[in-house]
Amino acid sequence: AKWSLDDEIEAHLKTAGLKIDAQNASGWTPLHAAAAMGRVKAVEALARLYDAKARAALTAEEYRASYNGHIVVYAAGLDAAGIARARLTQDRGASPALRQSLLRCAELSAF
Numbered sequence: 392a393k394w395s396l397d398d399e400i401e402a403h404l405k406t407a408g409l410k411i412d413a414q415n416a417s418g419w420t421p422l423h424a425a426a427a428m429g430r431v432k433a434v435e436a437l438a439r440l441y442d443a444k445a446r447a448a449l450t451a452e453e454y455r456a457s458y459n460g461h462i463v464v465y466a467a468g469l470d471a472a473g474i475a476r477a478r479l480t481q482d483r484g485a486s487p488a489l490r491q492s493l494l495r496c497a498e499l500s501a502f
Contacts, residue, residue, distance in 0.1 A: 411440050411441065412442075414448060414451075417450060418449060418451030418467075419454070420471070421437055422434065422446070422448075422500060423469075423471050425471075426475040426493075426500050427474045427475065429475070429489050429492030430492070431492050431496055434471070438499050443502060446471070446500065448471075449470055450466075450469045453465065458482050458485070461482045461484040461485075462481070463481040463482050465477050470500070470502075472497045472498075472501040472502075475493045476497050479493040479494060
């Protein structure tokens with residue numbers, strides 16, 4: 392599954408029976424998705440709710456995403472902070488506001 396909007400993250404939580412640390416086939420959790428998209432409020436909420444094991448969850452496989460033509464490669468084995476940092480360093484088209492959000496997401500989801 393791919394989650395790109397806040398409502399998609401919320402829908403996944405509902406279908407997962409509110410298991411907030413559910414992982415998709417690629418090993419991504421809602422926290423990973425929120426961090427990749429720079430959704431500070433979602434990362435704040437999820438980071439508070441996740442236990443240490445869930446916050447340390449790592450992606451299972453490499454994932455590539457295109458953001459307005461800018462390719463970001465998320466390596467396997469990243470936690471949410473690593474995902475935010477990967478986009479921050481690779482997405483050359485990210486606006487200053489998004490860059491700030493990604494940096495904040497990396498800080499909030501680090502453990």
